[in-house]
Amino acid sequence: MKRIGLLAAGVAALVALVGVIWLAAGWWATSDIEEDREFTVASGSSLTAVADKLESEGAIASANSFLLRAKLLGSGDPVQAGEFLLPAGISPAGMLDTLQHGQPIRRFVTIPEGTPSILVHERLMAEPLLTGEIPVPVEGSVLPDTYDFERGEPRARVLARMQAAMQNYLAEAWPKRASDIAVDNIQDAVTLASIVEKETGVARERRMVAGLYSNRLKDGMLLQADPTIIYPITRGKPLGRRIRQSEIAAVNDYNTYSMTGLPKAPITNPGREAIAAVLNPAETDARYMVADGTGGHAFAQTLDEHNRNVEKWFALRRERGEM
Known part of the structure; x- marks a missing residue:
C-alpha cells in the first residue's frame, strides 16, 4: 500500500509538472500573429471579454486557455481601455502585459499657426477617430500646435486641451512682456x-x-x-x-x-x-510696410518713403504681368 501511495504521489507530481510546463510554454510561446496589428479594448471591458475578442480576431487559439494562464501566471491588474499595438509573434504573456501596462496608440492632429477657429472646427470634425460634436471655438482661444489623442476620444476633450494650452502659454508669457x-x-x-x-x-x-x-x-x-x-x-x-x-x-x-x-x-x-x-x-x-516681392515686406518710417516702396512693388508686379 505504501508503494502504491508513493507511486500515486509521483504520478500526481509528474502530472502537475507537465501541467506547469504546458501552462508556461503556452504563455510565453510565440503567437501566430504574422504582422503587427492594432487591438482595441472598449471602456469597461473585462478580461473575459478581452480574451474572447482576442480569440475572435485570431490573436490567440483559445480564450479559455488564455484566461487560465492569465489568472495563474499574470499580474492580476485590470486591462486598460484604448487602442494598442500587438507586434508580430507577441506571446500571450506579452499581449496581457501590453493591455495592462502598455501605452495606448496615440494619434495626432496638427493646427498650424494662424489657423482660424472655423478651420480648427472643420479639422476636428473631419477626424474620423474622434467622437462627439463641438461648437466653433472662440477665435484666439486655441494654441496652434500638434496634439495627440486616442481613438474614440471626444472632440470636446481634445479642443479643451488646445484651449488650456493657450491659457497656460499666456499665463507664462504675459509676465515676461516689455514694459x-x-x-x-x-x-x-x-x-x-x-x-x-x-x-x-x-x-x-x-x-x-x-x-x-x-x-x-x-x-x-x-x-x-x-x-x-x-x-x-x-x-x-x-x-x-x-x-x-x-x-x-x-x-x-x-x-x-x-x-x-x-x-x-x-x-x-x-x-x-x-x-x-x-x-x-x-x-x-517704422510705421508703414508693403510687400517686397520676396514673401517679406519693405518697411518705412515716413509716408514718402512708403510710397516709394509701393511704387517699387507695383513695378515688380507689372514686370511679372500681375497688373
Whole structure:
C-alpha cells in the first residue's frame, strides 16, 4: 500500500509538472500573429471579454486557455481601455502585459499657426477617430500646435486641451512682456498677435511687424491691416480674390481701415512666436510696410518713403504681368 501511495504521489507530481510546463510554454510561446496589428479594448471591458475578442480576431487559439494562464501566471491588474499595438509573434504573456501596462496608440492632429477657429472646427470634425460634436471655438482661444489623442476620444476633450494650452502659454508669457508695449491686457495682446500672424509668414519679421503696429497704436493711427478687412467676410478662410474698394471702406468691428485701435476680437489663432513678438516687439521707427516681392515686406518710417516702396512693388508686379 505504501508503494502504491508513493507511486500515486509521483504520478500526481509528474502530472502537475507537465501541467506547469504546458501552462508556461503556452504563455510565453510565440503567437501566430504574422504582422503587427492594432487591438482595441472598449471602456469597461473585462478580461473575459478581452480574451474572447482576442480569440475572435485570431490573436490567440483559445480564450479559455488564455484566461487560465492569465489568472495563474499574470499580474492580476485590470486591462486598460484604448487602442494598442500587438507586434508580430507577441506571446500571450506579452499581449496581457501590453493591455495592462502598455501605452495606448496615440494619434495626432496638427493646427498650424494662424489657423482660424472655423478651420480648427472643420479639422476636428473631419477626424474620423474622434467622437462627439463641438461648437466653433472662440477665435484666439486655441494654441496652434500638434496634439495627440486616442481613438474614440471626444472632440470636446481634445479642443479643451488646445484651449488650456493657450491659457497656460499666456499665463507664462504675459509676465515676461516689455514694459512699454502698446496693449494693456492679454486679450488685446492676442488680438494684435492675430494680426501679426496673418500679416507675415516670415519668422524673422514678426517682431518688426509687431513693432510697427505698436507704433501705430501708440500714435493713434489706423492700423490698416488687410486681414482685418477679410475676416468679417470669410471668418478667416482665404478670400480667393482681390479686396474690393467697398470692403476697404466697410464699417464694422474688425476693419482697421475704418476704425482706430484694435478689432473687437482676434482674427485668427496666433502661435507662440506671434504672441511673443507682440509682448516684446522690435524697437523701430517704422510705421508703414508693403510687400517686397520676396514673401517679406519693405518697411518705412515716413509716408514718402512708403510710397516709394509701393511704387517699387507695383513695378515688380507689372514686370511679372500681375497688373
